[in-house]
Amino acid sequence: MMSRRLQIPGGMQDTLPGECAAKRVLEQELRRLFQERGYLEVETPVLEYYDALNDSTFGYPPEYLWKTFDARGHVLALRPDTTIPASRLCAGRLRDAQLPLRLSYIQSACKFERDTLSMLSEQTQAGVELMGVSGPEADAEVIATAMESLKRAGIKDFQIELGQAAFFDGFIAQAGLAPEDVSIVRQLLEEKNTLGIQLHLSKLGVSGEITRLLTKLPLLYGPLSKLDKAESMTENPACLQALDNLRQIIRILRLYGFGEEQLTLDLGMAQEAGYYSGVVFRAQTAQVGQPILSGGRYDGLNARFGRPLPAVGFAMSLKLAMIARERQGAVFETPALDYMISYPQGSEAALEKAVSRAEELRGSGLKVALIYGADEDELKRRMEQGDTKNILYISGDEGHA
Numbered sequence: 001m002m003s004r005r006l007q008i009p010g011g012m013q014d015t016l017p018g019e020c021a022a023k024r025v026l027e028q029e030l031r032r033l034f035q036e037r038g039y040l041e042v043e044t045p046v047l048e049y050y051d052a053l054n055d056s057t058f059g060y061p062p063e064y065l066w067k068t069f070d071a072r073g074h075v076l077a078l079r080p081d082t083t084i085p086a087s088r089l090c091a092g093r094l095r096d097a098q099l100p101l102r103l104s105y106i107q108s109a110c111k112f113e114r115d116t117l118s119m120l121s122e123q124t125q126a127g128v129e130l131m132g133v134s135g136p137e138a139d140a141e142v143i144a145t146a147m148e149s150l151k152r153a154g155i156k157d158f159q160i161e162l163g164q165a166a167f168f169d170g171f172i173a174q175a176g177l178a179p180e181d182v183s184i185v186r187q188l189l190e191e192k193n194t195l196g197i198q199l200h201l202s203k204l205g206v207s208g209e210i211t212r213l214l215t216k217l218p219l220l221y222g223p224l225s226k227l228d229k230a231e232s233m234t235e236n237p238a239c240l241q242a243l244d245n246l247r248q249i250i251r252i253l254r255l256y257g258f259g260e261e262q263l264t265l266d267l268g269m270a271q272e273a274g275y276y277s278g279v280v281f282r283a284q285t286a287q288v289g290q291p292i293l294s295g296g297r298y299d300g301l302n303a304r305f306g307r308p309l310p311a312v313g314f315a316m317s318l319k320l321a322m323i324a325r326e327r328q329g330a331v332f333e334t335p336a337l338d339y340m341i342s343y344p345q346g347s348e349a350a351l352e353k354a355v356s357r358a359e360e361l362r363g364s365g366l367k368v369a370l371i372y373g374a375d376e377d378e379l380k381r382r383m384e385q386g387d388t389k390n391i392l393y394i395s396g397d398e399g400h401a
Contacts, residue, residue: 011112011121013319018332022325023124023318027106029152030126030316037145039104039128044085046108050075052088055304058275064112066121080111083275083298083313086129091307099132099309106318120319127295127315131302134310136245139279139297140252146293146314147258150283153321155292156328158285160262163269164246165276165296167230168217170238175201175210185214186270192218220267224250224260230267242278249279275301281314287327292320336389338366340382342374343394354394 008014015023031041050067053060054077066078079085082105090101110122126149130142143160150158168189172182181204188196194215201211213233220226231243250263269280278297285292295314302309326332341358343350358368369388371379379391 017334021335022332034104039102041104047076050077053077066110078110081109087302088305090131091305101131103129124318125315129313131309131311136248140249142312144256154325158283161264161266161282163266163280164242165280166242166278167239170236175206189268190270218268224265226265285324287324288320337369339368339390340371340388341392342371345373350394
């Protein structure tokens with residue numbers, strides 16, 4: 001027991017003062033961005049009833065959810081993302097809200113990570129959900145908001161990878177796979193494991209033509225010109241409609257000022273969450289070996305909570321954004337105080353004056369700390385090392401900086 005008192009559980013991290021201060025600045029910048037675009041901030045509880053999350057279509061197996069119990073023995077789980085609670089909120093307390101519904105959030109999510117590249121089980125997510133409207137205009141609005149979020153976070157040279165869940169689903173419908181096999185193929189697709197896809201589909205007796213097409217999906221990665229290659233692969237109406245949707249989104253993104261140099265195609269993308277139904281996307285940067293943000297269209301999710309609504313959204317990991325900024329050269333220094341004030345301990349008159357002066361300065365919006373018992377030399381040392389911008393020593397009837 002004693003050996004763990006200074007430890008924290010695997011996948012959790014402390015945030016130290018310098019990074020925490022920089023993170024709060026980033027949070028406020030993202031809040032301003034979301035507000036500028038008409039998104040209203042909400043908070044949902046960190047704990048949900050496990051029944052609300054236990055759905056195979058969500059893509060979160062039970063073993064990857066953090067679970068506990070309430071006083072009555074009900075099984076609870078920490079939210080693995082914020083999209084699912086937002087859908088619950090939309091179908092519940094916001095059922096009568098005017099559509100379209102634009103929601104934003106900055107709050108933590110927690111799950112066991114399957115990706116060995118990530119050791120983060122808890123992450124602060126900042127994101128938006130646009131519910132009640134479909135079409136490429138809404139998709140492009142959310143993707144443009146995601147890209148602007150990356151810019152305001154100070155992320156340089158990022159790339160947005162665009163995929164289409166409906167393109168994959170079109171082939172899956174032809175294959176006639178059971179839900180559990182769809183999950184396996186989706187995971188193999190995300191790993192770009194073409195041999196694994198071929199072997200699994202062969203074992204299931206899927207036709208050679210469908211197997212051939214599905215094993216080509218991981219190769220549809222790179223410049224947007226790969227859309228032409230994808231169109232030449234199939235005459236499936238659902239697949240062609242999905243590709244047309246991507247073309248329209250790309251066209252509208254240009255109106256927001258984002259061009260092809262910031263966009264790549266990945267029609268083999270398979271998000272961890274299994275509820276996506278249309279465009280899917282994620283952001284990559286050279287400084288971090290995994291996506292900083294991800295999102296997409298999820299038109300079927302709200303119906304699982306009793307209110308069918310089209311929806312699209314994204315979430316950014318603030319921890320990964322901070323790591324990327326640090327590797328780009330950002331330094332997260334502990335913010336300096338405006339004043340440090342001290343006085344001789346045991347002097348009631350000096351204490352009274354020190355407290356009065358500190359409160360006066362704080363009333364002007366300055367950051368002030370009382371340093372009990374420190375002499376003038378100690379205060380000067382603290383200022384020299386950058387802990388404070390100014391010092392004030394109260395001695396007897398006078399105080400001096």
